[in-house]
Amino acid sequence: MSSSVRPASSDFLSRLTAIVGADNAIADPAEQAPYLSEWRDLYMGRTPLIVKPASTDEVSRVLALANAEGVGIVPQGGNTGLVGGQIPRETGCDIVLSLKRMRRIRAIDPAGTAMTVDAGLTLADVQDAARKAGRMFPLGLASEGSATIGGNLATNAGGHQVLAYGPTRSLVYGLEVVLADGQVWDGLRTLKKDNTGYDLRDLFVGSEGTLGVITAATLKLFPEPDERTTAFVSLPSLDALLPFFQLAERRAGAALTAFEFMCDLIVSFVVQHIPGTRHPLADDAPWFVLLELSGAEGSTATPMERLLGEASEAGLVSDAVVAQSLTQAEVLWKIREAASEAQKGEGGSIKHDISVPIARVPELLVKAGEAVQRVCPGARPVPFGHFGDGNVHYNVSQPTGMARADYLALWDAMAHAVHDVTVSLGGSISAEHGIGRLKAAELVRVKSPVEIELMRRLKTALDPKGILNPGKLLAP
């Protein structure tokens, strides 16, 4: 489809500039630079023009013009994506459409159930606005200061809260989307139940800007729980992980709001490399779990105590510490949150964002470990992640003493091996980060031809000229 997308003429560029105003049309390479590379430096794009519309109407006019001309449009939020979806191709033909000027909070529902915001608001600003309204927007990401809510929706971002609140998809009532031809679909609703036709909202969420440009969203707000009880627990073996999770789920139900697992090596990396951390347990167990119960005042401490007692009696838990204050809880969370950063102290790291059915996580860990050793003997897997979601950050630190560049040259081979194991277990090669450019070829490799064809039919139906984020998600 992208073959039909043409380079921009200078007349076209002038007309685009007229829509957004000269101050909001960036042609200067130095000014363009921050929009054209991403933090992992995997991609460096080129574009004749970056346009920054101020309103849905301006987005609509930009798209109508681009569609008429057959020029590619790359929507961009905070430029924090990890798979290159927000970067224009090196061809230098695509226009970048930055949503960053669209930052209004349009409305907060009087019941505090919902908030309608422009797509370019940062996630941190969304969280703040919810807090000021006495409510909570549960999505939380390391990049929340820069990432925009529109980008979160376009990529269906994940995070720690998924176990209890679901991914971004679950946190939105309705969308406003500008279609390829500039038509505006007003799907901004605040309805928990609505069975009136096809689920258009969920088609746009996670479509990475290839089916339409999300310009606003009505988000779900939640009450902040009265209290949280946090525990850090050691497990005697990998085999204890699943039954311990099942017991926690059975005893705590919806109150179980986090169940994060870590291997012993990543915990020791954190303690070694992150200042101000120390091992919460004396125990040198092979696996650790950080778990959290949330709920009404007085509803979480006793169930946590009972759960840990029962798990201990059943031999699923060897040692445990329960935070007695918010500060202690933060100290425990710090171990988990510093896991990515701690790896930097151990040289190169090859990362995989994968998920499998939860019952198969232990099997994944064993088989992926074997596959990794075949690609690079001595490489050190440091798996951790959201066990309750079946989502493993299967990161692999380099062998001690190996040259970093030599190790990173193995990235594709190792990713291939780990993805093959993942797919053989019914898993996903992208649990949280999406496809973008990084995994577009891999997507075609692992999905059935029927599924790829279905996606292509939807793409053609909504973007017949292929102008929306060309070359992303569905490789040409």
Next chain:
Amino acid sequence: MSSSVRPASSDFLSRLTAIVGADNAIADPAEQAPYLSEWRDLYMGRTPLIVKPASTDEVSRVLALANAEGVGIVPQGGNTGLVGGQIPRETGCDIVLSLKRMRRIRAIDPAGTAMTVDAGLTLADVQDAARKAGRMFPLGLASEGSATIGGNLATNAGGHQVLAYGPTRSLVYGLEVVLADGQVWDGLRTLKKDNTGYDLRDLFVGSEGTLGVITAATLKLFPEPDERTTAFVSLPSLDALLPFFQLAERRAGAALTAFEFMCDLIVSFVVQHIPGTRHPLADDAPWFVLLELSGAEGSTATPMERLLGEASEAGLVSDAVVAQSLTQAEVLWKIREAASEAQKGEGGSIKHDISVPIARVPELLVKAGEAVQRVCPGARPVPFGHFGDGNVHYNVSQPTGMARADYLALWDAMAHAVHDVTVSLGGSISAEHGIGRLKAAELVRVKSPVEIELMRRLKTALDPKGILNPGKLLAP
């Protein structure tokens, strides 16, 4: 699109019969009868043949043949739908595809997280199988003994559990779908997180058989909560409803698993007409709420007590009774569950399945009441429903003494008036029941042309010949 759908030739009927076997192809009108009318007797369809395939492969071959011939196919589960979606048109050209022979439980995930079943299994059988595996499938409907899980998915059925567990859409990991041309999309996954392309699953859920035929689903299973605390509460005024819900949500969070409201009149109808019921409170308040907290052992009684105390002090609740046993809880639930049946003792009832943003439910009740009086002075609205979902069963009993037939002749005029109020408040004309034939014309009236066009583009992309459930959801 349906104009391209042709009558079936006798050769075509023979070939269809050969696919499913003569015993599973019903041409005899007497045998056909139970498949051609529905329980509200709104529609009476005609068909040359009802086919009952035993497998996905047979469904695939039926569709491939029908698509090649351009003959319409009407998928049918338990024939319990309320909007005529499962009934073939009166033209007598469409083939009925009954899924009722496909009743296998294909697999239960070893972690008890998921269960894969054929589409024709009844909801009651799904619930039983989950229970036998020590888990819970939370969807519950009055028609669960006949309704099939495939039909529940195709219509995104609602129910009492939506507040805590969401509609059917939220209860499924993956689907197997036969496409219009007979290709099979295997989307049977068990992943909580999967960001690898467009959300095909949610496109098929709720599409009422117009985009593909769901032949199997991987369902989410949940742990049964250890305990429930149920209360029946009277409110001093309509104005107390929203703040009381908000307080309950704030104090109980995810533990709040039901918040059903009822007007005084429907409670008195129940007590009067349903044997074995009595009013739980002496209080003659205008509004009542049945609420339930669920969770771990020992986690619900104290929060309920505190919540009711606080609500009482704030003047939001005038009286309350808390069930002290399972039997007492069942007695309280009986009041709510008998609400529809109790109306029969009061003559004709005109029913609306509507939802609005939760903050606007009180406004809806006032304005719909006024609209109803303009259409039929003396008509008696008896609103009740899932307040926490913004979903009101806005049922209206006839004026005392009016002839039932005269009253029911006002159905369309009253529905029109109530739907207009609903839409003016940002609401939905079909919260739970779907569009089918009953609301296909109304859908075009209340949706934007952009949204209707988007739906048509998707329909054309997935079913270019328009053979799938012609005349339903999107009127020709």
